[in-house]
Amino acid sequence: MTLAPDRQDLAWPGLDRLPSGPRAAVSAYVARQLFHSAFRRLPLTDDAITIHRPDEFFARLGRDGLIGFGEAYLTGAWDADDLTGFLTVLATEVADLVPRPLQRFRGLVAPRTPSGHRPSEDHTRELIAHHYDLSNDLFRLFLDETMSYSSALFDTSTDLVTAQHRKIDRLLDAAGVGPGTRVLEIGTGWGELAIRAAGRGATVRTITLSTEQQALARERIAAAGHADRVDVELCDYRHVSGEYDAVLSVEMVEAVGHEYWPAYFRTLDRVLAPGGRVGIQAILMPHDRMLATRGSYTWINKYIFPGGFLPSAQVIDEVCAEHTSLGVTGRLSFGLDYAETLRLWDETFLARRDDVLALGFDETFIRMWHFYLAYSRAGFASGYLDVQQLVLDRVKGPHA
Template identity: 50%
Template sequence: METTQSPDIVRPYLNRTHTSRSMAQWLFDRMLRRFRRGSLQVEYPDGRILRYGDGLSRAAVMRIFDQAFFPKVVAGGAVAFGDAYVEGYWDSSDLSSVLRVFALNQGDVGLAKRGLSMVHRFANRMHHMRRRNSLSGSRDNIEAHYDLSNDFYSLFLDRSMTYSSGYFDGESGLCLEAAQLQKIERLLDLAGVGPGDWVLEIGSGWGALAIAAARRGAQVKTITLSKEQRDYAMRAVAQAGLSDLVEVALEDYREQDGHYDAVISCEMIEAVGKEYLPSYFETIQRCLRPGGRAVLQAITIPDERYAAYCRSCDWIQKRIFPGGHLPSPSAIKRFVRDTDDLELQASHSFGRDYAETLRRWARRFDEHASEIDALGFDERFRRMWSYYLSYCEAGFDSDMIDVRHVRLEKRH
């Protein structure tokens, strides 16, 4: 027998839903009214258009399509804000500009930036902690991101297949491939790599740095936990005629020994995890000969935000880089100081170059949307990656994160 609910029963539920969404929208509006930097225009589902911020620059435009956006984001904070974009609750024709305004005002939005729900925050933190970078966990975490397919990465990276910040050094007209090769040569120069040197690279990528080091006459061992990267790098090394100078190994950094003149690690420290940073620097110390140099390219988070960052789980950690952790400059100094023989000799930041790198990746990513679909990835995946690239671009542009070259030397 078919049954129906009485309107008198349904109406209070609908009223409560409407009231909770209206309250959430009010809270969201109150949060945005605290913005003091940049300009943001929000087009609400009911047709209203409101502006927030200082009004001194062209407004970034955000369009919200669904009233369900408000309780989701007010409860879940920044992680839910990213998820809401992926799920189509809101959109923008210039996503990075919207995220830049939010990044610039992060210190002004108080509790709302994390969300009001302690349950959400606790669940996100537990999710992150379950993806610790143990020997087995590291392999799983690396495979989750880097083994999506080499064909996928080739659609938006440059021809060198370099997946880290380029180094433009003020040359805005430089093409991305040239900026990447300039970065690689700078890392090798900082490490003093030359003919006959033995080099350990922690984090192979797709082999570009190992090939460049071998072309200088160095003997290189490069390690990765990604099978896709290992296979690609081995082919690239063979095609370059350098197989006698380069070993590509599917190994964890903690398993390394030997004595090298130089250790180079380009944007691998972010995959180590906070609790394993001591073992990372101990490995570098163990593998360097006395007088040897280590050079890192590291994404960092400002010292003043580091303690809060360590207690939380952000959208990138939850959706893109499982087990990821950005150290602060002071944390790097502390872990280096805690080793017996390593000495930090120089550090140079170039965060705006990463913002430019990400802009170019995002442009190429959008241009190749149909090819990405043809590889079997759906619209949700594309929106997630578009958000990731724009999120990071905004972070570097607003100094919420930075990238730096760090040079170390082993004293004895």
């Protein structure tokens, strides 16, 4: 661990307000002791992290825990030459970073989700816009030509476009999408799945809450020659109607919120035609960690995905069994492919730094986005997070 001189001014309003007063001093002292204790237990070298402003680092960590840890990176209070490697070690040991006797007090100190960040019908569009309506041009800078913002599925090739198509095609195959298939997609993205489904002769209704995504998806679908087969609508999943032979949803369940998982899966069940099949791709976390962190407010929630929360494989099984006639009949796990996808995104994003600045974003945004991509990659590289393609079939009569 290296201490270096101050090297960067604070960039965003709000990040310049450091904790102060007796309570802040005590929490910073405790954070310092816990951090050094954890650091000694971890397989890290002394130069794994450089703390430029220790007082700020521990003040933020003491007051806001992992949110403060991330904010201290945004302000430049600390750095790591291998950010992903450092975060991967932390993710591997996340369950034991805080001594177990102290973990029982988590509920007393961990921040809770603000009411405005609950993905209810009143708030969902605003929460989605926070991330997905940032700028289509921003996402164009680091995504591949498919504009796929979800894990690719690699084989022996490192070609991201091929791997993204492989991911989509496998899901379409699993759901039985072909000529004449009526497809509902919940979560349009920028339209690549709809394009490939239409290319198979399916008719597609795809829904989103992002006006930016809707506009570009329509443009891309028209350019591919499938405007007559695909409708892109602004619609909350709770309001979707009709009957479909295949219902598809790629990495959208993470934005639903744990209170609304039953409503989401009931929607899949309600609109699925007899003999139809559901195919979803979902980021998953361990069940025990999901239970321990449910309702908490994280750095990712505050800066990247407000209202987001990851399910576990077990809770999907439980929700489907209790609230629907659906059951998981097929499962593919490919978490390390997500780590590779994120590596490619992060490298491309950093290489396009000047282009990001030219769009009007600042240096703090670049640090934030790099931290987000590295933090996410660490979760998959460590095995803490997984991504799975799930096939759901009716395993009992339609749910009442």
